[in-house]
Amino acid sequence: MSGNKSIGCSVRECKFHVESSNLCSLENIMVTKHGQGKSIECTDCASFKARN
Numbered sequence: 001m002s003g004n005k006s007i008g009c010s011v012r013e014c015k016f017h018v019e020s021s022n023l024c025s026l027e028n029i030m031v032t033k034h035g036q037g038k039s040i041e042c043t044d045c046a047s048f049k050a051r052n
């Protein structure tokens with residue numbers, strides 16, 4: 001599986017993660033937020049799907 005060089009990602013638990021390059025294999029992703037905070041912990045990748 002090849003990765004998208006424009007989307008670095010370290011979430012190994014996601015089925016779209018490319019282990020060898022630490023990239024996302026999707027063409028694009030959707031990033032969302034939760035809560036009202038402004039910290040990095042308040043952002044999520046909405047394209048995440050758990051690895052089987």
Ligand code: SF4
Pocket residue numbers: 007008009010011014015016017018023024025026029045046047048049
């Ligand atoms: S979908 Fe999101 S969490 Fe999954 S590999 Fe791509 S960027 Fe990472």
